[in-house]
Amino acid sequence: MSTVSGTTDLEPAVTDEGREAADPLEDIARKLLIEIGEDPDRDGLKETPARFARWWREFSSYEAGNVDTMFPLRTQGQIVLIQDIKVWSLCEHHLLPFSCSVTIAYRPHGDVLGLSKFARITQRHAHRLQVQERLVRDIADEITKVTGSSDVAVIATGEHLCMSMRGIRTPAAMTSSVFSGIFEEYGPARQELVATVFQSRK
Incomplete structure (x- = not known):
């Protein structure tokens, strides 16, 4: 990736006079608007490239x-279950959003992980270009690493706009x-988990 004045080409460059140049993502947004037949200088769209750039920076720079x-x-063998963590991510195939409801279960091997940390871990892996199958794997791997427990399950149910609003255009x-x-x-642990998760969705 090339650099300009010490920054990457996806970061705002700084001119010799010390002025911050427009974010390159703003230029991308302007070009996109033009390509779909819009006028980026009309009243309703004047600030859209800047908003577009801010959103992409915010999404991709999420700090957990x-x-x-x-x-x-x-806990003496107790299973901990955290249900319905809501996240948004982006399909890496179409750059369209998908929403997921994530459930995490684990059996602590000693100390327990703070409740909010499950949401932080889930959000960390959602804030990148993803596919749902990899998202659940990434979450499970980090829960295992952080807790030291090999007894971990992650279940996610999502709706993908790349299917709902393009192609077949059918929600699922x-x-x-x-x-x-x-x-x-x-065995009993998995049966209890699956029964609890799907019972809560009825």
């Missing part, structure tokens, strides 16, 4: 903060999942 706060609590719900440790086998 601290995600590894643990609390001393001996897609569910993807990752099961490891005690959830991998079709």
Whole structure:
């Protein structure tokens, strides 16, 4: 990736006079508007390129903060279940949004992870170009790493605008999942998890 005045070509450049040049993403937005037959200088669109650039910067620069706060609590085999974490991500095939409701379950091996950390981890992996199958895998891998537990399950159900508003133009719900440790086998832990998740959606 080329650089200009010490910045990448996707970052706002700074001129020799110290003025901040327009964000390159604004230029991309202007070109897009022109290509679809719009006038980027008309009243309703004058600020659209700047808004477009700010949104992309905000989405792609999401900071999850601290995600590894643990609390001393001996659960003696208890399963912890966090349901319906709502996130938006972007389909890497069409650059269109998809929304997901994510459920995470794990069996602590010692200390427990702070509740808000599950949402932070989920948001971290959603704030990038994604596919839903990889999203659940990424979340599960980080939960395993942070908690030290190999007993982790992640289930996500999403609606993808790349299907709902283009192509077949039919809304549908897609569910993807990752099961490891005690959830991998079709035993009591997995049966309890799946029953709880799908019962809550009725």
